[in-house]
Amino acid sequence: MTETPELLVISVNGVEHRLRTPGSRSLLSVLRGDLALTGAKYGCGNGECGACTVLIDGQAVRSCITPVSLAHNRSVTTIEGLTAEDGLHPVQQAFLDAQAFQCGYCTPGFIMSAIALLNTNPDPSELEIRDALAGQLCRCGVYPRVIEAVQLAAAKMRG
Numbered sequence: 001m002t003e004t005p006e007l008l009v010i011s012v013n014g015v016e017h018r019l020r021t022p023g024s025r026s027l028l029s030v031l032r033g034d035l036a037l038t039g040a041k042y043g044c045g046n047g048e049c050g051a052c053t054v055l056i057d058g059q060a061v062r063s064c065i066t067p068v069s070l071a072h073n074r075s076v077t078t079i080e081g082l083t084a085e086d087g088l089h090p091v092q093q094a095f096l097d098a099q100a101f102q103c104g105y106c107t108p109g110f111i112m113s114a115i116a117l118l119n120t121n122p123d124p125s126e127l128e129i130r131d132a133l134a135g136q137l138c139r140c141g142v143y144p145r146v147i148e149a150v151q152l153a154a155a156k157m158r159g
């Protein structure tokens with residue numbers, strides 16, 4: 001049976017969108033397919049790799065397994081929403097400075113998870129960083145540089 005579309009109001013990167021769509025669709029599918037925001041990546045599609053990570057009200061979620069209805073009347077941030085007019089977000093800059101990527105497919109997810117961590121813990125220990133990013137997978141194996149990048153970003157954001 002086909003699901004009846006519902007009207008959803010979702011703020012994405014500060015822009016309000018009114019979408020009529022089945023609420024059970026994944027947030028990732030709506031971001032990529034309907035809003036052309038392709039920064040969040042499709043990896044495993046079942047919540048295991050973290051490539052699709054975005055923020056809802058500042059908290060990291062796996063958008064491939066998040067029904068879009070959960071984002072109704074809430075604020076979604078994707079990697080595209082980070083770049084300010086005056087440059088990159090400090091976490092993005094730190095990933096560049098630490099060269100914390102190879103192919104880059106996992107990078108948006110790592111960055112969004114790192115931001116969620118730093119939103120609540122501005123001075124995380126290495127163990128806390130490892131814990132927070134434990135669900136983010138990287139086939140290229142850049143984990144040590146990711147840890148370095150998050151430490152760099154945390155220091156910069158604390159000033």
Ligand code: FES
Nearest residue numbers: 043044045050064
């Ligand atoms: S694509 Fe969402 S967790 Fe892997």
Ligand code: FES
Nearest residue numbers: 102104138139140
């Ligand atoms: S940099 Fe290639 S998957 Fe992480």
